[in-house]
Amino acid sequence: MLRLLAAFCYRAVYKLHHALCLRPGAPLQNSKLIVVGSYRTGGAGKTPFCIWLCKHYAAQGKRVALLAHDYAFDETAMLRQIFSGTESIQVFATKNRYRLAHELDESRKFDYIVCDDGFEDSRLTGAVTLLLNWESAPTRISELWPCGKMRSLAKDHRINSSNTIPLMCHGENPDIRFVIDKVLHIATKTEWDGVSKANIACGIGDPERFCKDIQNFGIHIGQTYFFNDHCKTFSTEFEQHLQDQLQDSFIISEKDAARLPAEFIQKNVNRQIFVAFQTTKISPETLQKLP
Incomplete structure (x- = not known):
């Protein structure tokens, strides 16, 4: 019961934060913005998929910026080790993906800007979201943290086929396997x-x-x-x-x-x-x- 109450409080803060701080922003003008996201609080495979995705675009001759949150210091260190010496892929750590994405967009140095997470950042207007799913989209408060593993509900996002591509990570024939x-x-x-x-x-x-x-x-x-x-x-x-x-x-x-x-x-x-x-x-x- 206490966890369910905490989940209700978490959702209230989540909604208030989005209403006050994460209003939809302006789309990028030069670079293609890709968000690799998940409803899960962690463990969805976002970072491994971002690594593959950046290599995929770089193999096509594209210049790629990979944005990670600086809270995830270990992921940033790992990414920089992996892409050390790779001129076409650069790793950036930031607290504000939206602001950095626009700064990089204005520089015209990158064809793709890939965000490791950012699914919850509703300022990232115009992004294509690659949504990694291990289960059906959450619909109940009891599925939210700290009751469950989810950060938000399906109705909290504007999901449509033009800007969100769901990718299954489980089952007999998944889209992605790790x-x-x-x-x-x-x-x-x-x-x-x-x-x-x-x-x-x-x-x-x-x-x-x-x-x-x-x-x-x-x-x-x-x-x-x-x-x-x-x-x-x-x-x-x-x-x-x-x-x-x-x-x-x-x-x-x-x-x-x-x-x-x-x-x-x-x-x-x-x-x-x-x-x-x-x-x-x-x-x-x-x-x-x-x-």
Whole structure:
């Protein structure tokens, strides 16, 4: 009951914030604006899909700006590592996607501006939204945070076929699949040696799905240690688990690895710490839908 009351309060604040602060703004004039969004509070696969999408546009000779929220410091660090040395893709961290998108649009330097999230920012008028769905669109207050995993209801958005493209991420024939395709040692980059058991330490939006992906890769899971998404104390807490279990192997996500300072990796170079790398697979039909 208390959570349901909190969800009602959350929705009231959400509606008030949109009415006062997030009124529809002006569309971009030069660049194509793409929003990769989801109703979920986290764990929808927005960032992995943004990585694939930017590479897709860059392969066509397009110049791409990728906008991430600076609160997600770990995602920004990971994205900059991935696109380091890639001249056609630049990563920007911002508190205000709308303002930065217009500044970049005025510079005329980019063909596409891709927003990692921004589905809730109703100022982004004229954007094409690629909406990642793992379930049906939420319609009840009880589905909202903190009762459920959703940030808003379907009726809170102007959904139409001209500016929103729903993409299914589950079922037998999904539009998008996220698959772990390699597990490498964090320091030496050697491949997972086939040992059948490993502990999982991760602070991401959907750690349970990460564990399922690890199992699908063929690795048996021992202990699991879950942290909050964007956890700033991940390295110190992870270090403690390493000290408590000196002989165990650990697997973390690529985003978790981006939180670890170079000194941590150097200090633990001889420990069995591995990073699971995820690939994004798009159906042929979905390719035809993309703007």
